[in-house]
Amino acid sequence: MDTVTLTRPDDWHLHLRDDEALKAVVGHTAAQMGRAIIMPNLTPPVTTTAQALEYRQRILAALPAGSTFEPLMVLYLTDTTPPEEIERAAQSGIVKAVKLYPAGATTNSDSGVTNLAHCDATIEMMAKVGMPLLVHGEVTHAEIDIFDREAVFIDTVLKPLLERHPALRVVCEHITTQQAAEFVAQAPDNVAATITAHHLLFNRNKMLVGGIRPHYYCLPILKREQHRQALLKAATSGSHKFFLGTDSAPHSQRAKESSCGCAGAYTAPAAIELYATAFDEMDALDKLEAFASLNGPRFYGLSANADTITLERRGWTLPESYSYAQGEKIIPLLAGETLNWAVRS
Numbered sequence: 001m002d003t004v005t006l007t008r009p010d011d012w013h014l015h016l017r018d019d020e021a022l023k024a025v026v027g028h029t030a031a032q033m034g035r036a037i038i039m040p041n042l043t044p045p046v047t048t049t050a051q052a053l054e055y056r057q058r059i060l061a062a063l064p065a066g067s068t069f070e071p072l073m074v075l076y077l078t079d080t081t082p083p084e085e086i087e088r089a090a091q092s093g094i095v096k097a098v099k100l101y102p103a104g105a106t107t108n109s110d111s112g113v114t115n116l117a118h119c120d121a122t123i124e125m126m127a128k129v130g131m132p133l134l135v136h137g138e139v140t141h142a143e144i145d146i147f148d149r150e151a152v153f154i155d156t157v158l159k160p161l162l163e164r165h166p167a168l169r170v171v172c173e174h175i176t177t178q179q180a181a182e183f184v185a186q187a188p189d190n191v192a193a194t195i196t197a198h199h200l201l202f203n204r205n206k207m208l209v210g211g212i213r214p215h216y217y218c219l220p221i222l223k224r225e226q227h228r229q230a231l232l233k234a235a236t237s238g239s240h241k242f243f244l245g246t247d248s249a250p251h252s253q254r255a256k257e258s259s260c261g262c263a264g265a266y267t268a269p270a271a272i273e274l275y276a277t278a279f280d281e282m283d284a285l286d287k288l289e290a291f292a293s294l295n296g297p298r299f300y301g302l303s304a305n306a307d308t309i310t311l312e313r314r315g316w317t318l319p320e321s322y323s324y325a326q327g328e329k330i331i332p333l334l335a336g337e338t339l340n341w342a343v344r345s
């Protein structure tokens with residue numbers, strides 16, 4: 001196959017930041033995705049429906065002229081989010097989900113949940129109104145190895161949560177392990193997962209062999225090859241539980257290339273091309289449309305986009321950098337490298 005035409009994809013896990021950074025990055029996603037689930041981990045986080053509506057307006061104002069890209073908003077769950085906020089969110093029609101960041105698990109998670117027991121009534125309301133809970137599934141205990149944090153989360157947090165709230169709709173975000181892929185595959189239909197392109201394409205050697213490569217550092221951290229193979233298998237299995245979520249997470253070059261670099265890979269400029277590369281590796285380009293364009297809307301109860309995009313097999317070299325906020329640059333993942341897939345313009 002040398003060309004692939006797909007229903008226009010959506011990105012079910014995206015960080016757009018705010019202000020100048022938002023203006024610098026939103027066009028990359030809007031150029032290829034119809035919609036995106038917008039992560040709420042701003043500083044301060046988006047914790048109320050009113051804040052989500054304002055943030056949505058800032059995103060719409062930052063779009064390139066003529067863009068029809070649609071941001072789908074998310075609330076950031078805290079220990080004190082009241083059940084009434086979930087009702088407001090559901091009634092707004094604009095907020096599509098609520099995000100669980102275990103406190104301290106990742107970028108801007110300091111206001112996250114310290115103990116899910118604090119949120120029980122709120123989560124009960126989510127189950128009642130059908131509001132999905134999007135989960136950054138890692139425990140944060142100092143004694144748990146960073147490579148094991150996702151698997152331990154599934155056993156010690158996620159399984160008990162679903163036992164307490166069996167009807168709760170859950171998306172395990174950016175899954176990175178065989179344990180997560182298998183857990184989601186065997187779970188009932190109210191449980192789904194997003195998978196990033198970088199976790200489909202790379203294992204931890206890419207980040208650590210021959211020198212430490214900060215642009216590959218993200219959370220959950222890249223795992224060993226066995227896990228990458230399990231993710232590829234899940235994404236190309238044809239199961240409607242798995243869908244595209246880039247977790248494109250912009251940080252300036254200075255914040256990434258530092259003695260204590262930030263977590264996050266900037267993949268938005270080449271998102272669908274990176275996924276096509278991964279599916280091509282599995283000889284499964286015929287499965288890309290379901291993963292990228294159909295399974296996500298199905299889970300969220302939305303219709304698929306009405307238009308299409310076409311990918312073609314030809315060399316396309318990513319820029320070395322793009323301009324970002326405060327006069328800084330941002331380095332896309334695979335900067336200066338050539339992909340074998342490009343979007344036809």
Ligand SMILES: NC(=O)N[C@@H](CC(=O)O)C(=O)O
Pocket residue numbers: 015041106107108136217218219220247249250263264265
């Ligand atoms: N994935 C990351 O490494 N970083 C994300 C946060 C997140 O999705 O965990 C970010 O906001 O920078």
Ligand SMILES: [Zn+2]
Pocket residue numbers: 106136173174219220
């Ligand atoms: Zn996360």
Ligand SMILES: [Zn+2]
Pocket residue numbers: 013014015039247249
């Ligand atoms: Zn993320």
